[in-house]
Amino acid sequence: MKKPKLRELGEAVRAVIRGPFTLDFPRVSSPVAPSFRGIMVFEEDKCVVCGACAEVCPAAARELTDFPDRQVRRITHHQERCIYCGLCEAACSWKAIRHTEEYDLAQLTNEGYERSVEKELLLCEICDEPIATREHLLWIAETTGELAYANPTLAYVLHQEIEGVEPTLPTGARAAYRSDHLRLLCPKCRREVYLQEIWGY
Amino acid sequence: MKKVVPIGPYHPLQEEPEFFKLQVEGEKVVGLEINIGYNHRGHEYISPTMTWDQVTFLVERICGICSNSHPFAYVCAVEDCAKIEVPERAEYIRTIVDELQRIHSHFLWVGLAGHFLGYNTVWMWFWRYREPLLDLLESITGNRNHYAMMKIGGVRRDIKDEDIPAIEKTLNLLEEKTALFTRAVLDDPVIRARLENVGFLRTEDAIAYGVLGPTARGSGVAIDVRKDHPNAAYGWIPWDMIVFDECDLFAKAKVRLLECLESVKMIRECLKRMKPGEICAEVHEIPPGEGIGHIEAPRGEVFHYIRSDGSNMPVRHKVRAPSYMNVASNVAAVKGCTIADAVLVLASVDPCYCCTERVMVVEDHKKIGDGNYLIQLSQKRTETLAKRFGDPESRLRTFI
Numbered sequence: 070m071k072k073p074k075l076r077e078l079g080e081a082v083r084a085v086i087r088g089p090f091t092l093d094f095p096r097v098s099s100p101v102a103p104s105f106r107g108i109m110v111f112e113e114d115k116c117v118v119c120g121a122c123a124e125v126c127p128a129a130a131r132e133l134t135d136f137p138d139r140q141v142r143r144i145t146h147h148q149e150r151c152i153y154c155g156l157c158e159a160a161c162s163w164k165a166i167r168h169t170e171e172y173d174l175a176q177l178t179n180e181g182y183e184r185s186v187e188k189e190l191l192l193c194e195i196c197d198e199p200i201a202t203r204e205h206l207l208w209i210a211e212t213t214g215e216l217a218y219a220n221p222t223l224a225y226v227l228h229q230e231i232e233g234v235e236p237t238l239p240t241g242a243r244a245a246y247r248s249d250h251l252r253l254l255c256p257k258c259r260r261e262v263y264l265q266e267i268w269g270y
Numbered sequence: 271m272k273k274v275v276p277i278g279p280y281h282p283l284q285e286e287p288e289f290f291k292l293q294v295e296g297e298k299v300v301g302l303e304i305n306i307g308y309n310h311r312g313h314e315y316i317s318p319t320m321t322w323d324q325v326t327f328l329v330e331r332i333c334g335i336c337s338n339s340h341p342f343a344y345v346c347a348v349e350d351c352a353k354i355e356v357p358e359r360a361e362y363i364r365t366i367v368d369e370l371q372r373i374h375s376h377f378l379w380v381g382l383a384g385h386f387l388g389y390n391t392v393w394m395w396f397w398r399y400r401e402p403l404l405d406l407l408e409s410i411t412g413n414r415n416h417y418a419m420m421k422i423g424g425v426r427r428d429i430k431d432e433d434i435p436a437i438e439k440t441l442n443l444l445e446e447k448t449a450l451f452t453r454a455v456l457d458d459p460v461i462r463a464r465l466e467n468v469g470f471l472r473t474e475d476a477i478a479y480g481v482l483g484p485t486a487r488g489s490g491v492a493i494d495v496r497k498d499h500p501n502a503a504y505g506w507i508p509w510d511m512i513v514f515d516e517c518d519l520f521a522k523a524k525v526r527l528l529e530c531l532e533s534v535k536m537i538r539e540c541l542k543r544m545k546p547g548e549i550c551a552e553v554h555e556i557p558p559g560e561g562i563g564h565i566e567a568p569r570g571e572v573f574h575y576i577r578s579d580g581s582n583m584p585v586r587h588k589v590r591a592p593s594y595m596n597v598a599s600n601v602a603a604v605k606g607c608t609i610a611d612a613v614l615v616l617a618s619v620d621p622c623y624c625c626t627e628r629v630m631v632v633e634d635h636k637k638i639g640d641g642n643y644l645i646q647l648s649q650k651r652t653e654t655l656a657k658r659f660g661d662p663e664s665r666l667r668t669f670i
């Protein structure tokens with residue numbers, strides 16, 4: 070029985086020389102791999118509050134809230150509910166959500182776990198239903214290119230952005246215009262306007 | 271005279287909710303009553319409220335140790351339902367992550383077994399070398415546990431070429447240390463004395479109780495989903511099933527230790543054969559129908575069943591974890607042991623109660639519903655369903 074013990078002696082000697090394998094944690098934090106999925110950060114200027122992350126989140130850690138009275142749409146990330154799966158990071162088209170290498174979440178109070186981003190929300194002219202945030206509509210207009218002018222809401226937002234002023238409808242006897250042109254409408258009201266005001270149904 | 275020694279409802283050693291009533295005569299255990307069901311998770315209920323993609327993360331949280339096995343079985347079930355072809359590279363990556371997870375789970379068990387024996391050196395050794403393995407999993411998948419690798423149609427993250435040297439390095443370390451410690455554990459006279467000829471689970475009993483995984487393979491039953499119904503890359507690479515027919519605890523320990531070495535070999539083979547390519551197939555929708563997925567978790571076969579009605583959520587999701595079968599076999603294994611050995615025998619199946627626990631019905635502080643009651647309940651349900659879907663045409667409609 071001497072031989073097996075001798076074989077393990079090397080391991081024991083190595084352990085004595087190297088010292089404990091564990092770290093003195095709160096003072097020395099363990100290094101993590103670059104791919105580690107840690108605490109999430111939002112980049113506020115990149116986020117357009119589209120709500121894609123809230124849609125995919127399996128743990129309901131994202132909350133999308135509309136404040137029509139203040140014309141604000143808010144996305145809140147509840148850090149304490151997050152399961153660090155990385156789905157929202159993959160779903161974000163703007164790279165506004167990122168996992169960091171931070172992992173120490175412990176604190177004495179339960180405050181400060183929430184992070185939120187607020188962006189201007191556009192409401193429908195007729196029914197006051199929320200449509201989307203201005204930045205989100207602008208992004209859609211940008212990606213769809215000239216097709217954006219087929220949609221009056223997108224065209225309106227683009228006009229405001231480019232000209233910097235409220236668009237005005239052409240005047241005069243021969244001005245060609247439709248009453249759904251250049252109006253902020255939700256999809257439902259747009260159809261109604263189109264059918265009722267133009268075709269009279 | 272028979273006396274009862276209760277262990278539980280909160281196990282003082284394994285720190286999980288289960289209740290063993292050991293019936294003893296003196297030092298000798300003559301019978302065992304197992305009560306489980308103290309922990310209601312509600313996974314099968316939550317699952318139909320989530321989309322197909324989100325359920326992967328839900329089932330990942332069924333178990334903290336084999337947290338790759340449940341999503342793996344689930345995605346296999348969905349792929350079976352939707353007839354999705356998984357790219358070859360994704361199959362290799364799945365195999366690699368699954369085998370790494372198997373090594374870490376077996377290391378955990380051997381370490382704990384050493385701790386239960388009072389042999390804390392074994393515990394320290396195995397858990398020390400489990401750390402580089404967890405670090406490796408972290409660099410591949412992004413987390414030490416809960417890897418979030420499985421996706422319907424493939425995997426979420428690729429193994430980068432620059433990571434492969436690091437993987438090889440850790441594998442070399444693991445192989446060297448596993449071989450050393452395996453010999454150290456198997457040669458040790460004290461461990462042999464504690465484990466040999468203790469906790470006999472005879473082959474007939476193992477078959478009768480339907481045990482799975484290393485518990486079955488230590489009792490001479492050669493079953494392994496990886497061999498019997500190979501999924502992922504298990505059918506393409508050469509590997510050996512480890513089976514011992516000594517039927518005692520030592521055989522179970524040997525199976526687990528040697529499986530670690532086998533896993534290292536399999537990961538090497540996968541890395542060698544892996545070719546660059548797609549890691550995920552395109553999935554558009556899950557058609558109506560049903561699918562099953564079963565894979566070999568470190569503890570045995572994990573079985574998932576899903577039924578789809580064509581929407582973006584499952585209508586039924588059934589999970590069966592291996593411990594459900596393995597824990598019941600303790601009744602046969604623990605008979606004739608002393609109480610000191612019983613602790614080891616009960617831990618030898620590597621029980622995972624959080625996987626297994628479903629529901630327990632209690633009325634007036636008494637548990638109701640034994641096996642016969644459940645069979646009656648099931649038959650009654652079949653009768654009512656047969657009445658409702660009496661004519662064959664409507665029966666057809668329900669299945670389509």
